[in-house]
Amino acid sequence: MPILGHTQYGKAEVRVVRIHRDTDPHVISDHNVSVALSGDYADTHLTGDNTRVLTTDAVKNTINAFAKEAGDAARTPEAFGLALARHFTGVPQVSRVRVGIETFPWRRLEHAGAPHPHAFARDGGHVRTTTVTRAGDGAEWVTSGVAGLVVLKTTDSEFHSFYTDRYTTLAETTNRVMATEVTAQWWHAEHPADWDTAHATAITAMTSAFAGHHSLALQQTLYEMGTQVLATGPGIGEIRFSLPNKHHFLVDLAPFGLKNPGEVFHADDRPYGLIEGTVRRDDAPAPGPAFDPGQAW
Structure with a gap:
């Protein structure tokens, strides 16, 4: 008889751009966020019972909302990932969360010989990556x-x-x-x-x-x-x-x-x-x- 092995699910590649206007010059945080949830989800696989399933749409909405609610934590992918992971492990049936973030760097454009406070260009040199994993025990x-x-x-x-x-x-x-x-x-x-x-x-x-x-x-x-x-x-x-x-x-x-x-x-x-x-x-x-x-x- 087949036995269900490890499973996980979530929302992948949620692009969220946060403009921090509380400082001058402004700051851009450009993240591509993927969240995977593991836990007690056997019923949805075996019987189609979705009672325990937090929708992946809700995961997406949480990422977008936390870009605002997390405040300064959204400035860096590590702090943003920790904030999201701590939230999702608060869902009772979740035993482990894995948050992967790609962060795309921006550089300031120059104007009149100085960096402009509000104008940017994507810096295509590399991508900053982060992975935060949190277990249910903290x-x-x-x-x-x-x-x-x-x-x-x-x-x-x-x-x-x-x-x-x-x-x-x-x-x-x-x-x-x-x-x-x-x-x-x-x-x-x-x-x-x-x-x-x-x-x-x-x-x-x-x-x-x-x-x-x-x-x-x-x-x-x-x-x-x-x-x-x-x-x-x-x-x-x-x-x-x-x-x-x-x-x-x-x-x-x-x-x-x-x-x-x-x-x-x-x-x-x-x-x-x-x-x-x-x-x-x-x-x-x-x-x-x-x-x-x-x-x-």
Whole structure:
């Protein structure tokens, strides 16, 4: 006889833009929020009894209302996610809530040589990510992150002395272009006093490590980036990376009578190497279910 396994439901990708007009200059918080609820919902699956089901439309409405009601908490995705998670675990049949937020950065436009207080442009450089998980007993786990952060270095990267078999054709190199699109998630063993500052500090640490590290492999650079993020303070217990190789292949210009000493490249989007890994503080407590190592990235 079939047995019902783990289930969850909720509302995905609720786009909510909050303009904070209580300060001058104004501030924009642009969030894409997804909420998943787990708990005692067997009846709706097995018999169609929806008595315990909080509608996904109500979940959407709550997100929109909390953009106003949460006040300053809506300014940062971590604080906004915590406010939502604490609300939804107040629903009696909910035993666990997972709130995922993508936050899209905006930058101020300039006018007359100075940042304008009320005019903005979307900054397409990367997306800030947050996941808040809260259990019914009040235990909370917060992860911050980044996606779509493309970085490249024109030198100081090597790749050689690797294992070979009869299918290996890749040439060794002591000087290559190394580029990747960083997806990273870091778990806060302790909540920082300022989420924005903590996020900016982590980004600066990982990009500085990428820039300054002489790399013998992207794997080695991943570890160095993680090490530098953990060195920013004891509050971050663990960081995970997913780093695709953004391959740049040297173009053969010989047919045109031209030399190409590492100047003209073809940027190829697929297939690509995918390097993933975790760097963890050795004295950090267990991160809990929000950072299950078996979860997809």
